[in-house]
Amino acid sequence: MFCFIYGILLWSLVVQALSSNMWPHCYDLLTTVDGKFLRHTYYHPEVTLQECLNLECDELNDSQDRKQCLELEELDIEPLDFLERDIEYTSQIDQDALVHRSFRFTSVDLSIGDDSQLNDWKPVRKYISQNETHYYEFPINNTNPGVSSSFDALIFITGNICSLPDTDLDENGLSLYYTFNQSVFSIETIDQMTKLDFRLGYVQALASNPTSAPFSTLYVAMQPNDVGTNTVSGQWTYELGISQNGLVFQWDDRAWAHLLDADGESALLMTGALDTDLYSNISDIDPGLTDSYSLHLFDYTYKSTFQNLNRSWCAIKSGPELSSISINTSFVQKNESIREQFYVQNLNSSSQYIAYLTQNSGTQNSDSGGTVFHQFEFETMLEDTCTLIYDLEFCNNVDYAVPMSMQFFDGLISATELGALYDDYAKEHYENFTKSLQIVQCDTDASSRYSPLRTCQDCANSYQNWLCSVLIPRCTTRNNTSGYKYRTTSDGRNSFINEEIQPPNPYYEILPCVDSCNAIVRDCPGSFGFVCPTTNETIRESYYWDEGEDYVSCNALGFIVQSSGARLSVKRNLEVVIALWIIIIYKLL
Numbered sequence: 407m408f409c410f411i412y413g414i415l416l417w418s419l420v421v422q423a424l425s426s427n428m429w430p431h432c433y434d435l436l437t438t439v440d441g442k443f444l445r446h447t448y449y450h451p452e453v454t455l456q457e458c459l460n461l462e463c464d465e466l467n468d469s470q471d472r473k474q475c476l477e478l479e480e481l482d483i484e485p486l487d488f489l490e491r492d493i494e495y496t497s498q499i500d501q502d503a504l505v506h507r508s509f510r511f512t513s514v515d516l517s518i519g520d521d522s523q524l525n526d527w528k529p530v531r532k533y534i535s536q537n538e539t540h541y542y543e544f545p546i547n548n549t550n551p552g553v554s555s556s557f558d559a560l561i562f563i564t565g566n567i568c569s570l571p572d573t574d575l576d577e578n579g580l581s582l583y584y585t586f587n588q589s590v591f592s593i594e595t596i597d598q599m600t601k602l603d604f605r606l607g608y609v610q611a612l613a614s615n616p617t618s619a620p621f622s623t624l625y626v627a628m629q630p631n632d633v634g635t636n637t638v639s640g641q642w643t644y645e646l647g648i649s650q651n652g653l654v655f656q657w658d659d660r661a662w663a664h665l666l667d668a669d670g671e672s673a674l675l676m677t678g679a680l681d682t683d684l685y686s687n688i689s690d691i692d693p694g695l696t697d698s699y700s701l702h703l704f705d706y707t708y709k710s711t712f713q714n715l716n717r718s719w720c721a722i723k724s725g726p727e728l729s730s731i732s733i734n735t736s737f738v739q740k741n742e743s744i745r746e747q748f749y750v751q752n753l754n755s756s757s758q759y760i761a762y763l764t765q766n767s768g769t770q771n772s773d774s775g776g777t778v779f780h781q782f783e784f785e786t787m788l789e790d791t792c793t794l795i796y797d798l799e800f801c802n803n804v805d806y807a808v809p810m811s812m813q814f815f816d817g818l819i820s821a822t823e824l825g826a827l828y829d830d831y832a833k834e835h836y837e838n839f840t841k842s843l844q845i846v847q848c849d850t851d852a853s854s855r856y857s858p859l860r861t862c863q864d865c866a867n868s869y870q871n872w873l874c875s876v877l878i879p880r881c882t883t884r885n886n887t888s889g890y891k892y893r894t895t896s897d898g899r900n901s902f903i904n905e906e907i908q909p910p911n912p913y914y915e916i917l918p919c920v921d922s923c924n925a926i927v928r929d930c931p932g933s934f935g936f937v938c939p940t941t942n943e944t945i946r947e948s949y950y951w952d953e954g955e956d957y958v959s960c961n962a963l964g965f966i967v968q969s970s971g972a973r974l975s976v977k978r979n980l981e982v983v984i985a986l987w988i989i990i991i992y993k994l995l
Contacts, residue, residue, distance in 0.1 A: 529647035529654055529775055536630045539593055544624040544648045546615055552650035559615040561624050564647050564655040567607040568720035571640025578604035578714060579631045580642050584613060586621040596627055607718030608657050645720045647775050654767065654775035657717040662779040663763040667806035670755035670789035674796055674805055675701065677763065679743035688737050688744055698766040701748045703728045706758035719778050722762045755789035790815060791911045792881035795825035800833040801874035803963040809881045812908040831902055832877045839869055846931055856931040865930035871963040872926050875918040879903065880961040882914045887959050889950035890914040919960035920949035
């Protein structure tokens with residue numbers, strides 16, 4: 407009886423919510439059919455997705471698109487409960503039939519009514535056609551001006567273009583106007599307002615309202631430019647967000663994430679350092695609350711899709727992302743800083759991809775704004791040659807592709823087990839070094855140590871990185887430079903590769919950086935007798951050097967290698983020079 411009464415009360419709330427227009431009028435569902443982007447509008451919570459698809463399929467002009475769209479009706483998809491519209495759903499459907507893996511209600515207001523009121527940090531999404539103008543009013547809070555100074559109330563204006571009409575213009579063709587003067591807030595005097603043009607799908611502005619004579623309202627208008635005959639029909643979809651506390655949408659010209667390495671079917675990517683004021687240790691991070699970075703991967707064929715929208719938050723968030731992949735996210739300690747790591751699986755071999763990193767604006771609601779970072783590209787290797795390993799226990803700086811083993815090729819061991827095999831081999835060879843280091847006076851004052859600048863821990867770290875780079879060869883299937891060494895299945899770097907690993911196919915080895923050898927000479931006691939090659943001819947026999955190109959020319963452990971290594975070489979060489987001068991001065995004192 408209680409469940410029956412509870413059900414009646416719940417249904418009455420549903421009816422009341424619908425009748426009082428508490429919910430937005432419509433929502434968008436995004437899907438991709440054979441690589442083509444389709445938009446579906448969900449008008450009512452009791453309408454099934456199939457009915458929604460029926461409505462939209464009839465409106466498609468291309469017969470092939472309409473045929474593909476109608477085929478989706480045969481899928482058995484349950485209606486979505488509108489009361490839970492703010493959570494994500496993963497549809498239980500055939501991944502081969504429907505490429506996009508999930509449907510999600512968006513909490514952004516998608517209503518197309520006459521609502522012109524803008525609220526702080528509440529972005530709105532609208533559709534606009536040529537010859538239309540949208541007007542908005544933003545009430546200014548002069549008693550609590552957010553991040554403003556005591557002299558001005560600052561209003562942050564940002565916007566994104568989610569989709570463009572069918573036009574061949576290079577520009578976005580949409581402009582934003584704003585003013586504090588209500589008398590010019592009309593179509594006749596719009597040219598007297600401050601005008602901003604969208605560039606690459608993004609626009610931002612900072613309006614200053616003096617507190618000595620404050621205005622109470624900011625007036626904003628959106629209007630397409632005159633695109634002439636370049637487009638016959640179509641709409642712009644845009645998002646507008648205004649706040650007195652910061653930029654709702656942001657664009658960062660740094661990529662902020664980069665590829666560590668890839669093999670034939672997976673890739674490992676890493677972000678820049680997280681805020682050290684918030685996180686000093688990985689234990690400080692709660693992945694459920696602080697995992698605000700998101701990685702978006704697209705097939706390289708969609709590069710033109712983002713050509714004019716690559717700064718747009720909503721264009722990237724709703725773009726035709728890869729659905730067959732899986733991404734494992736974790737936090738790691740690298741270079742005395744915490745970074746976020748993405749391990750991507752189920753990629754295609756010898757394929758190019760486009761990647762974007764986005765960051766939510768400090769909230770779990772992914773639709774309330776955030777930051778878009780600069781795109782970057784990467785490519786996978788040939789299959790059945792190299793295997794990506796990472797998060798090793800001893801060689802914790804190894805996060806690259808290594809020669810695949812015959813056991814892995816036959817499916818007898820996993821990539822994790824292959825990584826452990828390499829790691830144990832390196833750890834065994836490290837034991838003798840630790841015995842040698844124990845006889846050195848490490849825990850003593852600076853004047854009695856073997857070096858006034860280096861410690862035994864510096865020596866141990868450098869030797870560990872050198873040992874791991876020498877014993878665990880880095881593998882690739884592309885010969886980018888003459889410094890790569892071609893290896894047959896029986897011509898590995900050492901007997902362990904030939905006898906235990908037994909690579910199934912030939913590969914190219916990226917030789918260790920000679921800097922790793924110079925590091926142990928610099929950091930360890932001279933009594934150890936470490937010597938490194940000094941000429942190009944002798945270096946080429948076992949090492950190589952950083953050529954400062956966009957590709958990795960040598961294998962470096964212990965520091966993050968970016969796309970260009972020129973700065974790294976300069977930094978290392980400068981560090982050596984400074985260290986030598988300090989030693990000379992110390993000896994003279």
